[in-house]
Amino acid sequence: MTDFSVELRQVTKKFTSPEGTPVLAVDDVTLGIRDGEFFSLLGPSGCGKTTSLRMIAGFEQPTSGEVVIAGQAMGMTPPFQRPVNTVFQSYALFPHMTVTQNVAFGLEMKHTPRADIQKRVTEALAMVRLPGMEKRYPKQLSGGQQQRIALARALVNRPKVLLLDEPLGALDLKLRKEMQLELKTLQREVGITFVYVTHDQEEALTMSDRIAVMNMGKALHVGTPTEIYERPNCRFVADFIGETNFLPGTLAGCDGKRATVDCHGLRIIAETDHAPAPGTQVVVAVRPEKIRLHLEPPNTPNCFAGHIENVVYVGTDTRFEVKLAGEHRLRVRQQNLVSTPDLTAYFGGHTDVYAAWLPEAAQVLVE
Amino acid sequence: MLKTVRERPSLQGLVLISPTMFWLIAFLLVPSALIVVISFGARGSYGNVVYTFKLDNYVRLVNAEYGHILWDSTWIALLTTVACILAGYPLAYFIARSHPTRRSLFMFLILVPFWTNFLIRIYAWMIILRGEGVLNAVMTWLGLMNTSLGQWLFSQVQLYTPGAVLVGMVYEFLPFMILPLYTSLEKLDPSLLEAAADLGARPWRAFLRVTLPLSLPGIIAGSILVFIPAMGMFVVPDLMGGAKTVLVGNLIRNQFFTARDWPFGSAASMVLMALTLVVTLIYTRTFGFGEELVP
Numbered sequence: 001m002t003d004f005s006v007e008l009r010q011v012t013k014k015f016t017s018p019e020g021t022p023v024l025a026v027d028d029v030t031l032g033i034r035d036g037e038f039f040s041l042l043g044p045s046g047c048g049k050t051t052s053l054r055m056i057a058g059f060e061q062p063t064s065g066e067v068v069i070a071g072q073a074m075g076m077t078p079p080f081q082r083p084v085n086t087v088f089q090s091y092a093l094f095p096h097m098t099v100t101q102n103v104a105f106g107l108e109m110k111h112t113p114r115a116d117i118q119k120r121v122t123e124a125l126a127m128v129r130l131p132g133m134e135k136r137y138p139k140q141l142s143g144g145q146q147q148r149i150a151l152a153r154a155l156v157n158r159p160k161v162l163l164l165d166e167p168l169g170a171l172d173l174k175l176r177k178e179m180q181l182e183l184k185t186l187q188r189e190v191g192i193t194f195v196y197v198t199h200d201q202e203e204a205l206t207m208s209d210r211i212a213v214m215n216m217g218k219a220l221h222v223g224t225p226t227e228i229y230e231r232p233n234c235r236f237v238a239d240f241i242g243e244t245n246f247l248p249g250t251l252a253g254c255d256g257k258r259a260t261v262d263c264h265g266l267r268i269i270a271e272t273d274h275a276p277a278p279g280t281q282v283v284v285a286v287r288p289e290k291i292r293l294h295l296e297p298p299n300t301p302n303c304f305a306g307h308i309e310n311v312v313y314v315g316t317d318t319r320f321e322v323k324l325a326g327e328h329r330l331r332v333r334q335q336n337l338v339s340t341p342d343l344t345a346y347f348g349g350h351t352d353v354y355a356a357w358l359p360e361a362a363q364v365l366v367e
Numbered sequence: 368m369l370k371t372v373r374e375r376p377s378l379q380g381l382v383l384i385s386p387t388m389f390w391l392i393a394f395l396l397v398p399s400a401l402i403v404v405i406s407f408g409a410r411g412s413y414g415n416v417v418y419t420f421k422l423d424n425y426v427r428l429v430n431a432e433y434g435h436i437l438w439d440s441t442w443i444a445l446l447t448t449v450a451c452i453l454a455g456y457p458l459a460y461f462i463a464r465s466h467p468t469r470r471s472l473f474m475f476l477i478l479v480p481f482w483t484n485f486l487i488r489i490y491a492w493m494i495i496l497r498g499e500g501v502l503n504a505v506m507t508w509l510g511l512m513n514t515s516l517g518q519w520l521f522s523q524v525q526l527y528t529p530g531a532v533l534v535g536m537v538y539e540f541l542p543f544m545i546l547p548l549y550t551s552l553e554k555l556d557p558s559l560l561e562a563a564a565d566l567g568a569r570p571w572r573a574f575l576r577v578t579l580p581l582s583l584p585g586i587i588a589g590s591i592l593v594f595i596p597a598m599g600m601f602v603v604p605d606l607m608g609g610a611k612t613v614l615v616g617n618l619i620r621n622q623f624f625t626a627r628d629w630p631f632g633s634a635a636s637m638v639l640m641a642l643t644l645v646v647t648l649i650y651t652r653t654f655g656f657g658e659e660l661v662p
Contacts, residue, residue, distance in 0.1 A: 096581055106567055
């Protein structure tokens with residue numbers, strides 16, 4: 001017995017492109033989505049996240065492997081017999097039905113008694129905070145309202161799992177941020193497992209309990225938002241989530257989780273989970289906001305003299321491009337703690353600085 | 368002069384529609400008015416028109432002798448329309464759901480028969496459906512003509528029966544049903560059917576609740592395109608129905624060219640026009656034109 005809502009077991013999906021070449025959309029993905037979890041599939045377009053979702057919904061059949069929902073192997077079970085509901089990217093509301101008819105559709109298909117349908121539709125519309133719209137047609141609603149109706153139409157069926165395919169993609173930024181928080185709150189209230197597909201890393205980090213970062217059909221890293229951001233397990237994840245400086249080098253030695261790396265003249269101390277053998281080609285990944293710039297060298301490891309080549313002011317913080325010895329370039333982000341319209345106020349107009357970061361702020365990744 | 372046209376949008380509109388207006392007035396409105404006038408006249412002894420104001424022609428039309436012709440015409444036009452929906456819908460659905468690169472090929476194939484003259488295609492049907500024709504030969508070869516069911520089936524579509532007229536009419540008008548049906552089915556977002564399945568609808572229920580209502584505008588447009596010309600059709604009943612099936616189209620033609628009774632023919636034309644309008648009106652009043660159903 002598992003406590004997984006959804007499991008993908010070595011799922012592979014091959015397509016044939018219109019040109020006749022085979023495409024490996026999903027490549028041997030195994031992952032378990034826990035009961036009541038907000039789980040995101042995150043990755044660039046074409047990474048296989050939507051195909052994975054469609055295989056859970058039953059719109060696509062895996063070429064090999066198995067989709068298991070609530071402990072039941074789905075096999076060839078068609079979508080209309082699966083205990084899941086989907087919120088589509090385009091919402092896919094029925095244009096010829098009113099809001100009520102749309103929301104009631106799933107209940108009618110299950111032959112729910114009429115009085116129950118009425119009650120549950122009213123509840124669902126209250127849940128997405130859209131009462132008073134019952135008689136309207138989808139085209140008479142705004143994008144945000146349509147999005148809520150799509151959500152109500154799926155949730156009213158009380159599915160075991162709710163699948164969401166980039167549901168906020170069509171909304172403007174402000175509305176999207178609002179809906180992110182609302183979705184998260186709603187998910188906690190109803191306690192249903194959400195599987196959420198997005199290419200927006202910020203969205204995934206904000207809302208998810210756990211995230212699977214996907215690329216080229218593979219699930220590269222599955223973990224909590226902090227694990228994914230702070231301890232990415234490979235270069236792609238570190239690069240895709242947020243901004244990262246990569247310093248290529250050779251591993252000099254390892255002392256437990258502490259590794260020393262020779263990066264073309266720089267000796268960097270960083271954390272590692274893999275403990276690779278000395279001599280291995282690695283990259284040191286360090287986030288721009290974890291690097292501090294100083295006028296005088298602080299007495300810490302990982303302190304390197306550099307030259308500020310570029311300064312970009314972005315309101316909340318300032319971005320510096322710092323050139324280190326050995327042709328390394330670092331992107332550094334410093335919060336604007338002082339309020340001044342004068343950019344030269346930072347470092348008093350000096351361009352020769354010291355860049356430093358803590359060993360635990362940097363990661364050694366095997367290429 | 369040019370300047371004033373450019374400055375006045377209402378005048379621009381008038382300039383733009385004037386060629387069409389002229390055409391419609393000269394070749395539709397004026398001849399129609401003439402027909403109205405003639406329909407109240409009487410036939411002279413040499414086939415000429417005597418201008419009077421009598422309702423005799425209209426009274427003759429609803430008499431037992433001719434009344435059934437109006438009834439038969441409406442009935443066969445309705446049957447043609449229904450048969451075109453039943454035959455055209457699956458085909459239009461299939462084309463709309465096929466791969467985009469294939470669709471244009473299929474639509475092309477639908478239109479290919481139009482390259483041949485309509486009469487020649489009807490003669491081909493006559494060869495197929497006649498007593499010793501192709502269909503009979505095929506059915507005999509299959510052994511179907513030895514069974515009473517096979518014989519009954521053949522007798523229903525044999526040349527010079529109302530069934531043969533229906534076959535010819537459906538054949539002729541099917542593309543006019545398929546084209547609007549295809550257009551409305553092709554616009555149907557496939558994710559709506561996925562949504563229906565996702566919400567627990569089996570394919571058949573998804574069809575009844577989603578596909579069918581959303582393709583209603585196509586059905587309505589196709590029905591109008593088929594029913595109206597089917598009402599006035601005279602070539603098919605003439606050639607494939609023999610003398611046994613006389614429709615209002617044949618009646619009108621015979622009055623103008625054979626009996627040389629223009630006033631009676633004109634009255635029949637007016638009644639045909641009225642009947643077509645009434646049926647179309649009832650139909651669109653019941654179902655609407657369908658636009659309101661689609662975003």
